[in-house]
Each structure stands twice: as C-alpha cells, then as structure tokens.
Amino acid sequence: MExxxxxxxxxxxxxxxxxxxxxxxxFERMVMYWQIGKRIFEEEQLGKERAEYGQYLIKNIAIALKPDHGQSFTYRQLERFRQFYRIFPNTSALRTQFSWTHYKLLISVDSDDKREFYESESKKEIKKTVN
Incomplete structure (x- = not known):
C-alpha cells in the first residue's frame, strides 16, 4: 500500500x-432540552392555575439560569423545551440524525399530520445525504 x-x-x-x-x-444536548422540558411540564401540572403558573415558572427559571448559563436558557428557549417534550414525549423516538434546528422547525408545525409528513421527509433527505 502506498x-x-x-x-x-x-x-x-x-x-x-x-x-x-x-x-x-x-444528541445529548437535545436529550438535555427534552429533560428540561419534561421537568417544566411536570412542575406545571402541579400548579392550580396552569397557564399563569407556567408563564411565571418559566420566567423565573430563565432569570435564575441566566447568570450561570447565559442566553441559552431564555424564556423563549425554555418554552420551546416544554413544547419539545409535549410534542415528542418519548426520548427513545428522538432521532440522532436530527439536529435541534430540525426539532425547532417540527415543533413550530401546527398539525400532527403535517409534522409527521415533514419528519418523514427529513429522514429521507438525511438518508440520501449520508449514502
């Protein structure tokens, strides 16, 4: 061999x-986001006035995390993490091929059917680029 x-x-x-x-x-970062979303969601379910409590809870978490973790955990990001968990409640179904950007786009889709379609199309496109 040369x-x-x-x-x-x-x-x-x-x-x-x-x-x-x-x-x-x-992937580990996405699992972290999912776990944060799960914790927020579980805590919200204990609150009596869910909508108001959820906004208050997420706002206070964002304020508390900012000094040590910067802008990565803003109110908006924490809300996305909560949505991420609600839309994808099973971590074993998370795709290692998908980036957080893929999931942010999927979270923003307003219909389960559309989301499933886009998820399927994304998988196909990723498969094409890998092969």
Whole structure:
C-alpha cells in the first residue's frame, strides 16, 4: 500500500470519528432540552392555575439560569423545551440524525399530520445525504 493511501484512510477514520462525536454531543444536548422540558411540564401540572403558573415558572427559571448559563436558557428557549417534550414525549423516538434546528422547525408545525409528513421527509433527505 502506498503511503498516500494509508494517509487517506487515516484521515477518513479521523473525519468519521469527529462526525460521530459531533452527532453524539448534539444528541445529548437535545436529550438535555427534552429533560428540561419534561421537568417544566411536570412542575406545571402541579400548579392550580396552569397557564399563569407556567408563564411565571418559566420566567423565573430563565432569570435564575441566566447568570450561570447565559442566553441559552431564555424564556423563549425554555418554552420551546416544554413544547419539545409535549410534542415528542418519548426520548427513545428522538432521532440522532436530527439536529435541534430540525426539532425547532417540527415543533413550530401546527398539525400532527403535517409534522409527521415533514419528519418523514427529513429522514429521507438525511438518508440520501449520508449514502
């Protein structure tokens, strides 16, 4: 084997490992968002005036998290996490191929049927680009 082929093979191994690492980190971040959404949702269900309590709860969580975690956990983001959990209540159904951007777009779709269609189409497109 010529050294240039060996180098090319090693570079491919490095690129594949990096890609898997990035996907793993992104997936763990999505699971974190899902878990935060679940906790907020569960806590809201204990409140007597759910809508008002939920807004108050999320606002206060955002204020409390900002000093240590910055703008990543704003009211709007926390609300998205809650919606994420409500729309996708089963973590085992989360797709490792999907990024948080995919899920944000799916969350914004107003119909379960449309969401399922877009999710299916996204899976097909990702499959095409991987192969």
């Amino acid at each position: 050294i240039s082929h060996l180098i090319k093979d090693i570079q491919e191994i490095i690129l594949q490992a990096r890609d898997r690492a990035v996907r793993s980190v992104n």
